[in-house]
Amino acid sequence: MPVADFxxxxxxxxxxxxxxxSKIFCGCPTTFGxxxxxxxxxxxxxxxxxxxxxxxEVVELAVxxxxxLGCEIQPVSVFARKNYFYPDLPKGYQISQYERPICLGGxxxxxxxxxxxxxxxTRIHMEEDAGKNLHDVAPDGSSGxxxxxxxxPLLEIxxxxxxxxxxxxxxxxxxxxxxxxxxxxNDGNLExxxxxxxxxxxxxxxxxxxxxxxxxxxxxxxxxxxxxAVEFEVRRQVEVIESGGKVEQETRLFDPDRGETRAxxxxxxxxxxxxxxxxxLPPVRVEPGLIAxxxxxxxxxxRARARRYRERLxxxxxxxxxxxxxxxxxxxxxxxxxxxxxxxxxxxxxxxxLNGDVARLANESGLPPRAWKLTPGALAELVGxxxxxxxxxxxxxxxxxxxxxxxxxxxxxxxxxxLSQVSDASAVEAVVERVLAASPAxxxxxxxxxxxxxxxxxxQVMKEMKGKGNPALVNAAVKKKLGGP
Amino acid sequence: MLxxxxxxxxxxxxxxxxxxxxxxxxxxxxxxxxxYVKQLEELDVSGVEPMTHALAAGEAPALRADQVREGLGAxxxxxxxxxxxxTAFLVPRIIE
Numbered sequence: 001m002p003v004a005d006f007x008x009x010x011x012x013x014x015x016x017x018x019x020x021x022s023k024i025f026c027g028c029p030t031t032f033g034x035x036x037x038x039x040x041x042x043x044x045x046x047x048x049x050x051x052x053x054x055x056x057e058v059v060e061l062a063v064x065x066x067x068x069l070g071c072e073i074q075p076v077s078v079f080a081r082k083n084y085f086y087p088d089l090p091k092g093y094q095i096s097q098y099e100r101p102i103c104l105g106g107x108x109x110x111x112x113x114x115x116x117x118x119x120x121x122t123r124i125h126m127e128e129d130a131g132k133n134l135h136d137v138a139p140d141g142s143s144g145x146x147x148x149x150x151x152x153p154l155l156e157i158x159x160x161x162x163x164x165x166x167x168x169x170x171x172x173x174x175x176x177x178x179x180x181x182x183x184x185x186n187d188g189n190l191e192x193x194x195x196x197x198x199x200x201x202x203x204x205x206x207x208x209x210x211x212x213x214x215x216x217x218x219x220x221x222x223x224x225x226x227x228x229a230v231e232f233e234v235r236r237q238v239e240v241i242e243s244g245g246k247v248e249q250e251t252r253l254f255d256p257d258r259g260e261t262r263a264x265x266x267x268x269x270x271x272x273x274x275x276x277x278x279x280x281l282p283p284v285r286v287e288p289g290l291i292a293x294x295x296x297x298x299x300x301x302x303r304a305r306a307r308r309y310r311e312r313l314x315x316x317x318x319x320x321x322x323x324x325x326x327x328x329x330x331x332x333x334x335x336x337x338x339x340x341x342x343x344x345x346x347x348x349x350x351x352x353x354l355n356g357d358v359a360r361l362a363n364e365s366g367l368p369p370r371a372w373k374l375t376p377g378a379l380a381e382l383v384g385x386x387x388x389x390x391x392x393x394x395x396x397x398x399x400x401x402x403x404x405x406x407x408x409x410x411x412x413x414x415x416x417x418x419l420s421q422v423s424d425a426s427a428v429e430a431v432v433e434r435v436l437a438a439s440p441a442x443x444x445x446x447x448x449x450x451x452x453x454x455x456x457x458x459x460q461v462m463k464e465m466k467g468k469g470n471p472a473l474v475n476a477a478v479k480k481k482l483g484g485p
Numbered sequence: 486m487l488x489x490x491x492x493x494x495x496x497x498x499x500x501x502x503x504x505x506x507x508x509x510x511x512x513x514x515x516x517x518x519x520x521y522v523k524q525l526e527e528l529d530v531s532g533v534e535p536m537t538h539a540l541a542a543g544e545a546p547a548l549r550a551d552q553v554r555e556g557l558g559a560x561x562x563x564x565x566x567x568x569x570x571x572t573a574f575l576v577p578r579i580i581e
Contacts, residue, residue, distance in 0.1 A: 028554070035571075036573040038559045038572065040559070041554075042557070054548050138570050138575060142577060145574040145576055147562075283545075
């Protein structure tokens with residue numbers, strides 16, 4: 001049977017680093033990029049006698065996330081020790097949650113291939129991150145250990161095995177990431193590892209009820225790698241089954257250089273984590289007041305925002321989703337729409353400029369919206385100038401670049417650089433006459449019936465006018481002077 | 486009574502190497518501990534919420550405010566390290 005005759009079943013476990021200032025159980029900072037072990041103390045180094053003290057903000061961010069994803073927030077949840085030995089885990093156990101996590105249920109909604117999907121969540125729990133192993137740091141091949149990340153707070157968000165393709169997995173992750181970023185609980189950075197994902201992959205012959213044995217894949221730090229890893233793993237499992245073998249439950253590591261997954265040596269032994277309740281931490285109580293306050297403070301979420309843009313402003317779905325998925329861009333857009341353009345036409349123009357030239361300039365400069373010199377008011381002003389016919393497309397583009405670079409007002413740039421559109425009919429007609437006089441052969445062919453040459457004349461006039469001719473006027477003047485065929 | 490197999494598994498998970506005499510010794514000792522604790526099962530706790538901690542939720546002290554506090558710094562953190570490279574702890578080669 002080919003791969004197409006198998007159903008793919010995927011479940012995702014996302015580890016999202018919480019945007020707190022200090023670690024989950026101690027006051028060490030969570031900032032990235034310090035010298036190894038600069039951000040450590042007796043608690044996160046696991047020195048004897050040190051005791052954990054839970055960061056209140058971690059609970060609040062977990063509650064916020066749970067509410068946004070429709071989970072049931074548990075009034076009482078319990079931390080547990082997950083016991084295993086690894087060099088990046090100084091205590092010999094990770095403090096996590098096991099039987100009683102802070103959130104149960106919930107779902108992530110997303111669109112894939114035009115279809116609305118809702119994939120349920122099993123749970124969300126709070127836990128601490130491990131440190132970082134540094135490979136080949138010494139000439140003899142010894143490894144280094146950096147515990148700056150040990151104790152950084154994470155949310156683990158576990159989906160039900162309800163994803164049916166790698167496309168669904170990618171859209172699920174993008175939607176979840178957009179929600180976490182909008183909630184300001186996570187920075188959404190896959191490359192730096194603050195948003196990580198493990199995938200549980202299994203296959204079964206089409207139509208069969210029972211799930212196949214699953215493999216867990218780790219180390220996919222981009223959407224592209226997730227796609228590669230899952231596609232490889234599906235092919236591998238199908239081949240194992242086709243050749244009469246059995247898929248073994250194991251943990252596999254994605255190797256981006258080879259585009260393959262391989263069994264992890266360190267996880268060869270079947271794991272028995274011997275979870276038990278963490279005696280150093282009392283159960284976590286979430287007071288109803290905290291839940292009510294968090295519910296009241298929930299921001300507008302990306303899908304709701306995109307819906308508002310589609311329904312109230314008439315933006316096309318793709319533009320609405322693009323702006324809606326980034327809270328900073330959405331704030332900029334909302335402010336620009338409020339500042340200038342009333343009406344759907346202005347909103348559409350603002351969205352086009354934002355997703356087009358502004359996005360390009362932002363990309364080239366590497367600046368996030370909060371660092372742009374261009375203000376929402378300036379973009380609205382520019383769109384106003386276009387709508388009033390003061391400036392044409394090419395002039396507006398030039399003005400935008402200047403405004404993005406310097407923060408100047410578009411009206412001032414248009415004035416100072418002489419970018420305004422020539423809407424004086426007699427001035428346009430004078431240029432048209434010059435152009436026609438310079439191309440007698442083309443004029444003759446046009447009059448003999450070659451209507452396509454109209455575009456040539458318009459182009460010549462615009463070139464002569466350095467792009468500043470009002471296009472409607474130029475068209476009309478060219479037609480008028482040529483006399484219609 | 487814990488079996489020798491169970492003792493070996495527990496030892497292996499705890500990264501302990503036991504001699505055959507130790508395996509027998511600990512099987513007896515661990516079983517005695519479990520039997521001792523097992524006496525608690527005689528109590529009727531049908532009306533009691535399961536507890537995971539001596540303090541009930543809500544009786545515990547307030548949670549910590551999210552404020553950064555000065556830690557040890559890398560030099561003091563590494564003061565007792567058997568081996569180091571730069572400010573990283575050095576450990577035998579790790580294979581993932």
